[in-house]
Amino acid sequence: MINFNGTLLPQDNTELTQNRGLLYGDAVFETLKISNGKILFLEDHYFRLMAAMRVIRMDIPMNFTMEFLEEQVLSVVKEQNILASARARITVYRNDGGFYLPTTNTISYLIHAAPLENATYVFQNSVYEVDLFKDFYIAKQLLSSIKTTNRLVNITGSIFASENGLDNCLLLNDTKNVVEALQGNLFMLVGSKLTTPPLTEGCLNGIMRKQIFQLAKKIDGLEVVEEVISPFDLQKADELFLTNVIQGIRPITQYRKKKFTTQISEQLNGKLNELIANV
CATH class of the missing domain: 3.30.470.10 (Aminotransferase class 4, branched-chain amino acid transferase, N-terminal domain)
Structure with a gap:
């Protein structure tokens, strides 16, 4: 029994x-x-x-x-x-x-x-505040890039965010670099350079990450790269946004005392909806 x-x-x-x-x-x-x-x-x-x-x-x-x-x-x-x-x-x-x-x-x-409420990706630019989650770290290994059912870092991070009045948290890897959010990949705009962490940093090999990376490359004057992002880099950013296949693009409006614009993320959201309309 x-x-x-x-x-x-x-x-x-x-x-x-x-x-x-x-x-x-x-x-x-x-x-x-x-x-x-x-x-x-x-x-x-x-x-x-x-x-x-x-x-x-x-x-x-x-x-x-x-x-x-x-x-x-x-x-x-x-x-x-x-x-x-x-x-x-x-x-x-x-x-x-x-x-x-x-x-x-x-x-x-x-x-x-x-x-789901919407068939397309609805852009939201309401207040969306994040901070770092530092209780547990993501390992820089292949297993971190695939979707297994072991999501305890994401679960405990979500509880931390809820307890602290945050909309989301950014996760760090075991070398203390920023990897991704609790439920999505991270993109950072500084000037005309759009950066997302490489998979070797331990981030999820996101489906929407791939789509946005390709769409961003088509924007004139925008440099799109995979590079390591440190916590210090976040304070220099003009924009931060998250991507996942359900929400599409979710702009971050505030990280600690730093506030961000949303122009590129809104432009990419429009391009994303054009893409799915032609699928």
């Missing part, structure tokens, strides 16, 4: 006793935005998921094609009648067996979805 919140249940309830995603964080995931019946940036999501599965030595089933996963996701969204605008998540976890050493590398997957 097992005790689940005070209720005795049969030992053969494997979803509780043997789910490796629950027990060991042995799982990876993708969060997707569906707009007007289409999964945005599907190919990028698919290849990032496949790369993550390979990194942690999961077997990839023969039927796990991009078309198959698209069909599986849209079937959930369609069943809920939220094809116009939705957020979906695919979680892939290693099947039961073993302790730290698994007895199989085969996988199972879970897909769920919820409605």
Whole structure:
């Protein structure tokens, strides 16, 4: 028998006793935005998921094609009648067996979805204040660049932000450089130079990060680079903004006593909506 919140249940309830995603964080995931019946940036999501599965030595089933996963996701969204605008998540976890050493590398997957208010990316320039989260650090390693279900730094950072009246926090790596935000990649504008940390610093290989990097390169007079960002650099910035596939671009308006403009982030948001309109 097992005790689940005070209720005795049969030992053969494997979803509780043997789910490796629950027990060991042995799982990876993708969060997707569906707009007007289409999964945005599907190919990028698919290849990032496949790369993550390979990194942690999961077997990839023969039927796990991009078309198959698209069909599986849209079937959930369609069943809920939220094809116009939705957020979906695919979680892939290693099947039961073993302790730290698994007895199989085969996988199972879970897909769920919820409605979103907007099919496009709505630009928000309301007050959005951040600070550094320094209780825990991100390791400069390959595992940090993929989306595993071990998000304790993000969870404790989110609690810290809530307790301190912040909208978000910026995360540091183990060499004390700025890596990303709690739920998105970071871009910093100084003059005509737009910078985002390289993946070697431990930041997530973000899908929206890639799109914004490419769109920014098309703006005349704007230099776009991957470079290390130190906490001291933040005080010199003209703009700071975050990117993720659900929100798109979220400008930061204040870091400590420093306030920022939002012109480039607003321009990029317009270009982003033009891009998805042509998908």
